[in-house]
Amino acid sequence: MSNTVLRVDSSPRGEDSLSRQLTAYIAEQLNQQQPVDIVHRDLSKTELPLVTYGHIGAYFTAPDQRSDEQKTLLGASDKLVQELKSAQQLIIGAPMYNFSVTASLKAWIDLICRVGETFKYGENGPQGLLKIERAFIVVAAGGTPIGSEIDFSSAYLKQVCRFIGIEEVHIINASASKRDPDTLIQQAKQQIDEIVFQTAEAVAV
Ligand SMILES: Cc1cc2nc3c(=O)[nH]c(=O)nc-3n(C[C@H](O)[C@H](O)[C@H](O)COP(=O)(O)O)c2cc1C
Secondary structure, three states: OOEEEEEEEOOOOOHHHHHHHHHHHHHHHHHOOOOOOEEEEEEHHHOOOOOOOOHHHHHHOOOHHHHHHHHOOHHHHHHHHHHOOOEEEEEEEEEOOOOOHHOOOOHHHHHHHOOOEEEEEEOEEEEEEEOOOOEEEEHHHHHHHHOOOOOOOOHHHHHHHOOOOOOEEEEEEEEEEOOOHHHHHHHHHHHHHHHHOOOOOOOOO
């Protein structure tokens, strides 16, 4: 598997962030397994626009028909889509905020789900267009158990990945539910190693 890994972080908590510790660890382990180029998109340092009526019009206008105004409007979205198109693997750090994802991560998702770019409408409905081979999604939470009926992050992010064409999606459990932070980090790293180095039967969920 080659060669470019896109790492997307959305925690605003800098070095205190559990999800960042683990997205960094995944990048290190992937690089250890096989040298990779890491592109880091830090959403806590990126000002992203929210989707407006103008964006929607531009999304559904053929690229060669877009006005200069529409091209300018799509600048941020185009850049983020290009980062995804250049990647073979994807890592997302997803702190749970109020049972779902951070606003910055949601803004990123709304800008990268682009008709004609990352998905298209086929005969059998929407079809993902990205060639990313696998995704790691670190879901960090204070107490909400990952995979429980009040976790609206994991299944949502998995669906977004599938929607844009990523079939192999691994949710890394970084919920502090019933564990202290050290145990959480240690167990999450073990889960990551099992997937990256296939030391256990790693099943994409
Ligand atoms: C605004 C806000 C909302 C939160 N909502 C939840 C929540 O719904 N469920 C939960 O288990 N933890 C919640 N937390 C706790 C964070 O998910 C937890 O601190 C996590 O470690 C954050 O990720 P980070 O360490 O990468 O910043 C919330 C924290 C904040 C600041």
